[in-house]
Amino acid sequence: MTAMLTEQQFDRIFSNHSPTRDSLIPILQDVQDTMEYLSPEALEAVARYLNLSENDVYGVATFYAQFRFHPPGRHRLKVCLGTACHVRGSGLILEGVSRRLGVVPGETTEDGSFTLERVACFGSCALAPVVVLDDKVYGRMTTRKTQKIIEDTE
């Protein structure tokens, strides 16, 4: 995985979008599709193309759960914050895990083992609250049980 796209890759992405603020999200999506995450260098290039401040672009990007800012870790831990999971306390799970791993959603732990993500709904509402580790779905989770699967994975 590269920290940067080539000029050609950027040109290809930019050529599909006009340099206006409205294109920001679609461009970021394209960049992430190509490089799996949004690196500082890539954000800088996008900001330059749209003549925006990088801080502004980063602010917008961090508002959306879909964007990642670090190369994905070896494991992806997703906590569902959909309505059903949320009312059953998934917020607390996310907070606990975030504290445990020392990262906020969207980040990867320093040792590169976990990327923490929040997702809107897995469609497994019957099992709420739901946590997905890599591709395995765990239902009726608690903070403690989530900590446990992290430990087992480590």
Added chain:
Amino acid sequence: MGTISLTIDGQGVEVQEGKTILQASREAGIVIPTICDHKDLNPYGACRMCVVEIEGVRGFPTSCTTPASDGMVVKTQSAELTTLRNRTLELMLSGHPNSCLVCVHREACEKYRPGATKAGRATRCGFCSNREECSLREMALRAGENELGLPTLYSAHNVERSDPFMDRDYNLCILCGRCWRICEKIHGKPAISIINRGKWARLGTAFHKSHVFSGCTFCGSCIDICPTGTLTDRFARWYGKPDDRNLSACTLCAEGCSLFALTKSRRLVATRMTSFQWEASLCALGRFALAQIVNAPERLIRPAVQEGEDQIPCDWDTALELAASELPRFTESLAIVVSESTTREDRFLYARLAERLGASLIVVPSSRNGVEKELQGFTADLEKGRFRAVISGGDFLSAELLKGLNFSVVIDCLPSSGARGAKVVLPAAVLSEVEGTWRNVSGEVKELPAVSLPPGQARPEWQIICQLAQKMGLEGFEFKSAREVTSLVGSDPAPRPFDGEPRRGLRQLPSRFRGHLAADWVRPLEAFGMPSTPLEEMTESSKEGFEILERREVVPNMYFIKIMAPQVAKFAKPGQFVILMARETSERSPFTLVDWNGAEGTISLIIEEVGRSSRELISLPVGARVAHVSGPLGMPLPMEKKGTVVLGGGCYGIGAIYPIARGLREAGNHVIVVIEASSSYLLFMEDELKTVSDELIIATKDGSRGTRGGVQEVFVNLVQRGVDVAMFVAVGCTFMMRMAAEATKPLGIPTLVALNPIMVDGTGMCGACRVSIEGRTRFACVDGPFFDAHGVDWDELFSRRSAYSREEIEAMPQMVDLNALIHPHGSGGGCGSSCSHR
């Protein structure tokens, strides 16, 4: 555009079309509470404090975003609006430390502690440097609600201190967005933005990088517009609210930007932009460095003359007379070098002096390369022997050059290696200390009022020259003030332009002031790549000292620290304390022992971050060594059987009462432990205290757990419950102990308090810890720390504790660790633990 008329609170109001309801109300003198709105910002509509009722309109629109229209009937006050606003406020406060706002002891507490405590994170108003100027606090107090219906959520962000000049404590941020909006308004592309969302939303830069790399120009507007204590000026923050503000100008480069000089008790605490506009913006030097240059602790404060190899301080007359007797001998071989940053009046008088003596005058511009260029020819002349004497108004010539001359006078504000070669050194008042005028590069003449007092005996240069000239018997120097000179200056040339745009880029700042490298005196400037003289390596002895075995922040600002100190551990008794010095050069500070283990040779302490010494200690990592640990000190508390004893602990005192509880319980007492904190999230050591007490009672100021209030309320409850208290021991801040003493006094219950005034040597020698007990002077370090609470002269204690506050503020570190600045492309991918959220 036409005018429209509307009715606000029954009052007819005429405004221009296009104004918002809020603007219309303001014009009519009607006050609507606001937080996110600011007169220099576009409406944002985020806080919802400014809601109003409009006839015929459903709901409660925000007045800051709703345009006024003709015939509108608006109500800004109603029972519903008040409820709505209070609820909004409550929501805002639930995410913001609020215990001081709802505390029943607030007024008494603020009377005894008028200034904020210099804590690490602000966990309450009492720890917030913005307390005197906070809009949120003002609004909350005005609303007068002291019950909060919502739980307090403390977000536990680390204070961001790695950038030059700014401290940012996002635990206080209410996301009003004023900061990034003003940044965007002034600079076009904001250097900060709201990042993350929901619970994690906060202000920040892309990828958490340092402001040094985020496009920030350090104009300080975000700090100045923030309604809370989140964003602060590290140097100015603890001085409290300035008591005067004067229009002045920066003379550090040819731009000569206008600024407001903010002073407190005639001391310059900060300089600010005169309005929130790009045109009025200041560079990092004008906004942050100027006050630090003026306040540099190294400032020259006394005249000195050379005797042999040394410079001996002397009085003004001696120094001036020596100069006056020597200088006239040189005439044509005399050169006078002055900086362009001096006032027009100063330069006029320097020029007149040069003319009368037949000397050459060299005016040095304040530009990055100007100094060297300007002086090249001159130093070459000096080396050739063209001049034999010099008057130098700054750090322009080396000591060797000066020593090679027959005579030299340095008139300057800061020491320099060059000045060490001078025959006479005269201390000058500078910048905000000097009255006069200044012409900038565009020819404008700006007024410079004298708003702060010069240090020691320093005098303004116009005065020094007049006195010198008069002593030489020259005429035309009989001026009583700089004002008398102004009209004579006439059409002086504008300064030569500065080769850079300081206000646009951190890499384009003027690097010198009167020949000195600015970064030598204001070290944080090094972060912008400004040149400086390397500091002598701090010799940190890593092998000697007392090793730190454990260190953790148990609750915000409160650190548990375990140190290897066998001699202390062997002899420690309950109630004793130690004196620590983080480094050889640190201040000595006392800490009560929380626990010790003679066999292991370890001691444990709770250290609260409240100022420089404690910050140094808590910053040491596990494995590092504390330079000195002396103790155990003080008289142990006798562990006798008394019956039922009540122990009260607050803040660090929660830890300090632990060994006392254990000892008294072992001695057969019934031990009731009462601990107090502002809010539930600040309580600690509960489990440990349960094991050494018969009963543990909790009190919080905001009522979030246990009894609402402090130790004193719990005590009164206990007595009402019929508990027969034989003795009461209180350890905590002075205010808490005083309150406890006042509660037990009428009941005649023997009460002991641990007095913790400033101690220096801890052996009864220095007298710094003097306290009055029943009219007798005692020393807390040897006679204490425990004293009969009812005999203490509390008022004297409070005044002694505040006697050092100015020095304590000055001691707050301003340096930044250049390696800690987060670079945009720094450590690659994961930022992991370096992120501010934990």
